[in-house]
Amino acid sequence: MMPDAPRDYETEYQRPLPGSLRERIGFDTDRGELTRFVVQLEYRLEGEWTAVVRYDHDGTGDSEFGHDVTEEGLHVDIYRDGEKHATEFITGPLPGGVALDHAEDHLAKNLQRYVKRFEEWHGIRSR
Numbered sequence: 001m002m003p004d005a006p007r008d009y010e011t012e013y014q015r016p017l018p019g020s021l022r023e024r025i026g027f028d029t030d031r032g033e034l035t036r037f038v039v040q041l042e043y044r045l046e047g048e049w050t051a052v053v054r055y056d057h058d059g060t061g062d063s064e065f066g067h068d069v070t071e072e073g074l075h076v077d078i079y080r081d082g083e084k085h086a087t088e089f090i091t092g093p094l095p096g097g098v099a100l101d102h103a104e105d106h107l108a109k110n111l112q113r114y115v116k117r118f119e120e121w122h123g124i125r126s127r
Contacts, residue, residue, distance in 0.1 A: 009036065020044040021052075021115065023107065027100065028060075034096035035059050039103040041111070043118055051079040052118045055103035057096055069099040076106065078114070080121050 009026030016022050020043055027037040036059065041052040054077045057069040067075065074090040090106055091099070107114075119125070 009038065017041075017111075022049070025104075034100060037096065037100045037103070039100065039107060041107060041114060043115070045122060045124075050082060051077075053078050053107070053114050055090075055099075055107070057099055059096055069094050069096060074099045074102055074106075076103075078117075080118075 010028045012024070012026040014022050014024050022042050022044075024040045024042055025038065028035050034057075037055075037057045039055040041054075042049040043052050044050075055074060056067065056077070057074075059068050059070055061068070070093055073092045074094055076088050076090060077084050078086045078088065091102060094102065
C-alpha cells in the first residue's frame with residue numbers, strides 16, 4: 001500500500017469488482033454520527049493492490065489523510081504510479097453520512113472512466 005494509505009477504521013469491508021478491481025470502504029462513528037470514512041477503488045497491479053481513486057473524510061481533525069467534508073466538501077483523489085496525481089472536487093460541504101453515500105454513487109457512475117485512465121497510464125491492455 002502507498003505511504004499515505006489511510007489508517008484503520010472501526011468498520012471496514014471490501015467489495016470485489018470485475019477483473020482486477022475491488023472497492024474498499026472504511027468508516028468510524030461516534031454516538032451514531034459518521035466521523036471518518038474512506039472509499040477507495042483499487043487495482044491489482046503486479047500482485048499488489050494499488051489505489052486508483054480515493055474519497056475520504058475526517059471530521060476528527062487528527063488525521064493528515066482525510067479532509068472534513070462538512071467544511072471542505074467532497075472530493076476524489078486520483079492516483080498515478082502510486083502517488084496522488086490530482087484532485088477533483090465533487091460537491092460543496094455535506095454531512096459525513098450523506099458524503100459517504102455520494103462518494104459511493106459517484107464512484108459507481110465514474111468507475112469505467114477511472115479504470116480506463118488508470119490502465120492507459122500504466123500500459124495495461126483493456127479487457
